[in-house]
Amino acid sequence: MADPLLDDVGALLREVAADVVVPMFRRLDDADISEKAPGEVVTVADRRAEELISAGLRRLRPGSVVVGEEAVAEDPDLLRHLRGTGDVWLVDPVDGTANFAAGRRPFALMTALLTDGEPVASWVYDPLDATMAACRAGAGTRLDETTVRTTGPVPxxxxxxxxxxxxxxxxEIRRTVEAGGRRIGELLPGQHCAGRExxxxxxxxxxFVLFWHTLPWDHAPGTLLVREAGGVARRFDGTDYHPADDRGLLVASSPEIWDEVRAALLEG
Known part of the structure; x- marks a missing residue:
């Protein structure tokens, strides 16, 4: 069944990717890349994409607030909206900027909608693979227009x-995790792009995937997608993830797998 909001935001992300982000991939000059914090780069593509996505989201939901990664870099007080009322959009215009700036894949465009502080819809788009995931809270997750579930037999x-x-x-946590990792079948290298994970x-x-830093635009979209597909996103202590919180996140395809991975990696 068609969902106008999922379709409209998905179309906006595809348009911005096609018009701004992908044309700049592997075509950036040194002047197009700068450092917004020590070790953290931003490109002209990030800034222009966020401007266009933000304007498009405000047209779709007049009166809504947009909290974008680049806007927060300029005004951290915008984060107060994460626990506010009404509609708040989280925007990561180019997730995986370090990859993008270096001419590597993957990177993604991500958006989540919060209503009264709770995630109610989200989108993750990998423009090089043309892969779009989208969901509404309580309505399941679509991956390229096909409903997807992550649950099944537990390995x-x-x-x-x-x-x-x-x-x-x-x-201390790293030592415990590294020791426990020997029990896991295969630990994969991170891709420096939460959206692709x-x-x-x-x-x-x-x-599964385990993170420490959990900036809201990096994780609110993906965690809702996984939850709506049958998975779980919880802090290390077992409490449910919320975008306004930070530090420590384990996401798994099912509650049973979450329990297995937590026992292996975090319980020593």
């Missing part, structure tokens, strides 16, 4: 595949 822990982004983990969970390429 033994030694047969699981997933990603552990350990770079920013506190040392979530898409790979929807396709079954991996069954």
């Amino acid at each position: 033994e822990v030694g047969a699981l595949r997933g990603v552990v982004n350990s770079r920013f983990l506190p040392p 979530y898409l790979d969970m929807l396709t079954g390429a991996q069954q």
